[in-house]
Each structure stands twice: as structure tokens, then as C-alpha cells.
Amino acid sequence: xxxxxxLECIRGDRSLFSxxxxxxxxxxxxHLLGHNGSGKTTLLRTLCGLIAPSQGSVNWNGKNIxxxxxxxxxxxxxxxxxxxxxxxxxxxxxxxxxxxxxxLYVSEDDLWQVLKDMGLYGHEDLAVGVLSQGQKRxxxxxxxxxxKSPLWLLDEPFTALDKAAVDxxxxxxxxxxxxxxxxxxxxxxxxxxxxxxxxxxxxGWKKDGDV
Amino acid sequence: MFKAFYTVVMRDLxxxxxxxxxxxxxxxxxxxxxxxxxxxxxxxxxxxxxxxxGVFWVAALLASMLALERLFAIDYADGxxxxxxxxxxxxxxxxxxxxxxxxxITGVPLVLLSPLLGLQYDLSSEAIxxxxxxxxxxxxxxxLIGAIGAALTLGLxxxxxxxxxxxxxxxxxxxxxxxxxxEATVSGLGGAGHVSMLGAIFLLSLVLAPLATVAALRVSAx
Numbered sequence: 001x002x003x004x005x006x007l008e009c010i011r012g013d014r015s016l017f018s019x020x021x022x023x024x025x026x027x028x029x030x031h032l033l034g035h036n037g038s039g040k041t042t043l044l045r046t047l048c049g050l051i052a053p054s055q056g057s058v059n060w061n062g063k064n065i066x067x068x069x070x071x072x073x074x075x076x077x078x079x080x081x082x083x084x085x086x087x088x089x090x091x092x093x094x095x096x097x098x099x100x101x102x103x104l105y106v107s108e109d110d111l112w113q114v115l116k117d118m119g120l121y122g123h124e125d126l127a128v129g130v131l132s133q134g135q136k137r138x139x140x141x142x143x144x145x146x147x148k149s150p151l152w153l154l155d156e157p158f159t160a161l162d163k164a165a166v167d168x169x170x171x172x173x174x175x176x177x178x179x180x181x182x183x184x185x186x187x188x189x190x191x192x193x194x195x196x197x198x199x200x201x202x203x204g205w206k207k208d209g210d211v
Numbered sequence: 212m213f214k215a216f217y218t219v220v221m222r223d224l225x226x227x228x229x230x231x232x233x234x235x236x237x238x239x240x241x242x243x244x245x246x247x248x249x250x251x252x253x254x255x256x257x258x259x260x261x262x263x264x265g266v267f268w269v270a271a272l273l274a275s276m277l278a279l280e281r282l283f284a285i286d287y288a289d290g291x292x293x294x295x296x297x298x299x300x301x302x303x304x305x306x307x308x309x310x311x312x313x314x315x316i317t318g319v320p321l322v323l324l325s326p327l328l329g330l331q332y333d334l335s336s337e338a339i340x341x342x343x344x345x346x347x348x349x350x351x352x353x354x355l356i357g358a359i360g361a362a363l364t365l366g367l368x369x370x371x372x373x374x375x376x377x378x379x380x381x382x383x384x385x386x387x388x389x390x391x392x393x394e395a396t397v398s399g400l401g402g403a404g405h406v407s408m409l410g411a412i413f414l415l416s417l418v419l420a421p422l423a424t425v426a427a428l429r430v431s432a433x
Binding site: 045048049050051052070071073074076078080081082083084085086087088089093097098100101102103127 | 214215218219222225226229230289290291293294295296297298299300301305432433
């Protein structure tokens with residue numbers, strides 16, 4: 001279970017959010033909403049431990065994540081704005097290295113199968129640098145299919161994806177939540193979940209519709 | 212943990228193989244910098260023999276610094292660095308792996324090339340031996356210490372210049388004992404003391420530098 005207590009984050013000299021608290025249980029999805037610059041990415045990076053909060057704490061299973069970095073890292077998968085893949089390596093190589101570092105033992109067949117599922121058939125052994133934006137994103141998102149972590153933190157996962165890929169990703173997220181996983185994501189699209197619980201958290205000070 | 216270490220080393224070596232121009236620039240810098248001195252100073256063998264240890268070591272220092280920029284900067288730009296920081300592996304181990312790969316790519320070629328370049332300075336086989344030994348012991352320290360500077364200047368504009376300001380002063384002990392060992396060997400005093408000091412610097416930086424680098428990376432990744 002993820003618990004956030006009295007969280008405050010200051011970037012530059014401006015407080016993005018303060019006294020923020022919520023909790024997330026297994027089988028729940030949290031949809032972060034907010035206008036540009038409201039602190040969605042900062043919140044996600046704080047939750048995954050990249051940014052130290054100015055105040056407050058993030059607890060995973062009752063223990064502060066900063067006191068159990070490696071245990072929490074094994075339970076959490078963070079996909080940010082940057083794809084986190086090397087342009088000079090092929091899709092398979094990228095995925096293999098990321099899995100090995102995550103401590104997952106994935107067979108070679110599984111790697112190829114997952115890339116095929118992500119619609120990258122025929123592109124598995126091309127250098128990722130020559131792929132399109134959307135295809136690169138798909139390589140990154142293939143990690144979701146291999147991940148055994150219960151908590152997924154996804155920052156704008158749908159950017160650059162085509163409609164079919166968005167639908168596929170939605171089903172992947174839905175089945176993860178259905179299987180008892182937890183997802184926190186930011187997106188400006190509507191998230192359709194057939195089962196499980198969708199929570200919403202709105203950051204920022206502007207009303208909907210204001211520019 | 213060892214698997215993760217091995218994975219990162221192999222990853223960085225593979226990336227270097229795909230991008231060979233990166234290695235070659237450092238190497239050619241080392242070759243050209245060293246070859247310029249006989250042309251500039253003139254072909255007097257006594258002078259050349261005398262300045263050789265200093266020239267080799269200063270060139271090695273500068274070459275190693277040139278390569279530092281690439282140690283973390285590319286990983287930082289494409290997001291693989293933050294993913295490395297979020298893996299369930301000890302970050303110090305991953306940093307050590309990256310530094311080892313960096314040394315294999317940029318340090319070892321310098322050691323291997325030095326005998327050939329030593330011929331330009333009419334170095335005795337004894338001096339060349341000492342030079343190779345000190346480079347072999349000293350260049351890993353350069354990579355380890357340099358990693359701190361590279362991590363601190365991540366994402367800063369003009370980071371390259373800042374790295375040199377941060378790191379060069381820390382390189383001074385390695386320079387003094389590295390060049391000193393060769394000189395002492397040539398003059399017949401025996402360079403064992405200097406070499407021991409180089410070894411001590413290496414061990415010290417092996418223990419402390421990864422910790423400092425990890426702390427710096429965490430700050431830079433925020």
C-alpha cells in the first residue's frame with residue numbers, strides 16, 4: 001500500500017503543492033489531473049524517490065521509501081517523459097538490459113514475443129534510434145508487459161501513441177489493476193477502466209477550461 | 212548484484228563499440244598531444260627524456276578529462292540514468308561498473324599505446340616499463356575521481372569547463388606520483404615508494420569516489 005502524508009514540494013522558490021495526502025490500495029488506479037505546470041510530473045518523481053520532498057513522507061507498506069530504496073525499487077516501475085532506452089541499441093537489447101537490471105529473468109523468446117505484442121514485429125533488431133517516436137514509446141511500454149512490480153507510476157504514457165496502441169495500453173493497465181496492481185498515471189485523456197477503482201487527484205489552482 | 216555489474220559493463224562496452232568515434236577522439240588526442248612536444252621542443256634527446264614522464268602524465272590527465280563528459284551525460288539526456296537510479300540494485304555497484312567500462316574504453320588504450328609513443332622520447336625500456344605500470348595504476352584513479360565531477364556537472368550549461376575546474380585539482384596527487392615514479396626509476400632511485408602511493412590513491416578513490424558519485428547523481432537527477 002502506498003501512503004502519502006503531508007507532502008510538500010518546492011521547485012525553485014515556488015511551492016507546487018503542500019499538505020498533500022492520499023493512499024492507494026491494491027486494485028486501485030489514481031488518475032492525476034491538473035493543468036500544465038501544476039506539478040504532476042514533480043509529484044510522480046517524488047513518489048518514485050527521484051526527488052526528495054521538502055516536507056512529508058511517502059510510505060510503501062508502512063515504511064518510508066527513502067529508508068528502503070532497493071526494496072521499493074523492486075516493487076515499483078516508473079516510466080517518465082524520457083523513454084530511458086539507448087538509441088544505439090536494438091529494441092531487444094534495450095529490453096534485455098532493463099530486465100536484467102530490474103532483476104527479472106526473462107527468456108529470449110519472451111522478449112521477442114512482448115515486442116511483437118507491442119506491435120514492433122520486424123523492428124526488434126533495429127537500432128532504436130531509427131524508430132519513430134511512437135515506436136520508441138512502444139519499446140519502453142513493453143516493460144509493462146514484463147514487469148512484476150505491483151506499483152506502476154506512468155507519466156503521460158499515451159503520448160506519441162496511435163489509437164490502437166492507446167487502446168492496447170488501456171487494456172494492459174486495466175488487467176494490471178484487476179490483478180491487484182496499483183497504477184498512478186498522468187494523462188489528459190480519459191482513462192477507461194471496466195473494473196477496479198479509479199481515483200482522481202486534481203493538482204493546481206486553475207479551474208477546468210481556463211487557459 | 213554481480214549480474215547487474217556485468218550487465219552495465221557489457222552495455223557500456225557495446226555502446227562504445229557502436230560509437231567508435233567517441234573512443235578514437237580521446238585516443239588521438241593523447242597521441243597528438245604527446246607527439247607535439249618533440250616537434251615543439253626540438254629533437255634533443257636529453258631534454259626529451261627528461262620531460263617525457265611529465266608530458267605523458269599531463270596528456271593522460273587531459274585525455275581522461277575529455278572523455279569524462281560522456282560518462283553520464285548521454286545516459287542523463289536519454290533517461291537511462293534515472294532508470295539506473297531506480298533499479299533495485301546498489302547504485303554504487305552500477306556506478307563502479309560504469310567507471311570500469313569507462314576506464315576500459317579510455318584508460319587502457321592509453322596504457323597500451325604509451326610504449327610506442329615512448330620511442331619518440333627515446334625512453335629506455337626501464338622507463339617505459341615504469342611508465343606503463345604507473346599509467347595502469349593511475350588511470351583508474353583518474354576515472355574514479357573524474358566520475359564525481361562528471362556527476363556533479365550533469366545537466367549544467369558549460370559543464371565541460373566546470374568539470375575541468377573541479378577535477379583537475381584532484382588529479383594533482385596522481386600526476387605528481389605518476390610522473391615522479393618514472394623519474395625516480397630512470398634516475399636509479401627506484402620508484403617503489405611513488406608506485407605504492409599511486410596504489411594507495413587508487414584504493415582510496417575506489418572506496419570513496421563511488422559514494423560521492425552516487426550522492427552527486429542523486430542531486431543531479433532531481
